[in-house]
Amino acid sequence: MFNRFFRCVLLTTLLCMVSIAPGFAAKSPVIDVTSVRLGLHKDKTRFVLEMSEKPDVSVFLLAEPYRIVIDLPELNWQADDSAPRQKGVIQNYRYGLFKKHTSRVVLDVDGPVRILRSVILPPAAGKPYRFFIDIQRTDQASFMTAVRERRKEALAKEVAMAPQPPVQTPSGKKHIVIIDAGHGGIDPGAIGQSGVFEKIITLGVAQKLNGILAKNPAYHPIMTRNDDTFLSLRERVAVARGAGADLFISIHADSISRPDFRGATVYTLSETASDDEAAEIAHTANRSDLIGGVDLSAQDDTVQGILIDLAQRETMNFSVKVAEMIIPEIAKSGMKTRGRSHRFAGFRVLKAPDVPSVLVELGYLSNREDEKILKSQNGQTRLAQAIANAIAGYFDAVDP
Numbered sequence: 001m002f003n004r005f006f007r008c009v010l011l012t013t014l015l016c017m018v019s020i021a022p023g024f025a026a027k028s029p030v031i032d033v034t035s036v037r038l039g040l041h042k043d044k045t046r047f048v049l050e051m052s053e054k055p056d057v058s059v060f061l062l063a064e065p066y067r068i069v070i071d072l073p074e075l076n077w078q079a080d081d082s083a084p085r086q087k088g089v090i091q092n093y094r095y096g097l098f099k100k101h102t103s104r105v106v107l108d109v110d111g112p113v114r115i116l117r118s119v120i121l122p123p124a125a126g127k128p129y130r131f132f133i134d135i136q137r138t139d140q141a142s143f144m145t146a147v148r149e150r151r152k153e154a155l156a157k158e159v160a161m162a163p164q165p166p167v168q169t170p171s172g173k174k175h176i177v178i179i180d181a182g183h184g185g186i187d188p189g190a191i192g193q194s195g196v197f198e199k200i201i202t203l204g205v206a207q208k209l210n211g212i213l214a215k216n217p218a219y220h221p222i223m224t225r226n227d228d229t230f231l232s233l234r235e236r237v238a239v240a241r242g243a244g245a246d247l248f249i250s251i252h253a254d255s256i257s258r259p260d261f262r263g264a265t266v267y268t269l270s271e272t273a274s275d276d277e278a279a280e281i282a283h284t285a286n287r288s289d290l291i292g293g294v295d296l297s298a299q300d301d302t303v304q305g306i307l308i309d310l311a312q313r314e315t316m317n318f319s320v321k322v323a324e325m326i327i328p329e330i331a332k333s334g335m336k337t338r339g340r341s342h343r344f345a346g347f348r349v350l351k352a353p354d355v356p357s358v359l360v361e362l363g364y365l366s367n368r369e370d371e372k373i374l375k376s377q378n379g380q381t382r383l384a385q386a387i388a389n390a391i392a393g394y395f396d397a398v399d400p
């Protein structure tokens, strides 16, 4: 099943509207969700959440596939959600932490819809706060108009909230290394044979790598995430560029329908993928935004795209150097490496134009032996050390 194969890289590659919260003064409360209901009425489908507090809610539509996205404060989901998740236009729903202070509920709908009403009711008759939306079918043109309007708003917001440079500039000539733990929050990444989530593995290895590098005065490591939070691709790249990074390492683990497949692969960016498989992975990955429910339809405009492309050609060679150093180190760590372990693909996560970037697929969670290594503390430490050795080798080579 191709789906599973792509699952791992799927969410590394999201483009979405960035809405970085500008430092909340007070800490946001976590709101309990105590009940969830779907209701079918003559001319509409209703989705209801009962909650312990009055939430701030943002509702919008996304296309391809048709979805309704509901952003809420951080939720503590206590509702029984074992009842059927399909009713009327709603085919399914899912939820999870989208980023710090924001949980996201995504409703998959079966066609173009419009939001008739979005309402918060105060507590009454023994019921707590209730949030509901009424959804009605509509035509494709009206749906797309609503999607486009939302996209314009999101882009305007993004421009207003361009990435900030880091508060503290690291002193001296330390090499700034961005460690990017793949996936997180609402996006679990690949799921292993034993049910382990890729997002847990990637964070474990990232934290160990961070620990190793932090001990060496030559490095200033920065993690894109250090907890179970969803980060869009754009936010990940923004961390690298805002910090003036010298190197960007994105950490992942793969999954495939063939359980005998093993080993690590290291990807660098190329405009043309090295083979059909890599091309297909990148193509699918770059179009997929299913789990996080983010909008990747807003593309680079052409001029910007060309400028980025020019800058990337300079850094691509450096990325290749890193990749070629990581593979033998991983092989020494005990994890297998695949036949052609270094591949090129058009991953958006690697497109910070001025920062050499690699994406490491540490191994296959769909393979029992690989999964055992990836899950174990010892295995994670060995992999982190392997990457750290490669980083040292790289900087020795390019900046002796």
Ligand SMILES: [Zn+2]
Residues within 6 Å of the ligand: 007, 008, 009, 010, 012, 182, 183, 189, 190, 198, 251, 252, 253, 254
């Ligand atoms: Zn992944």
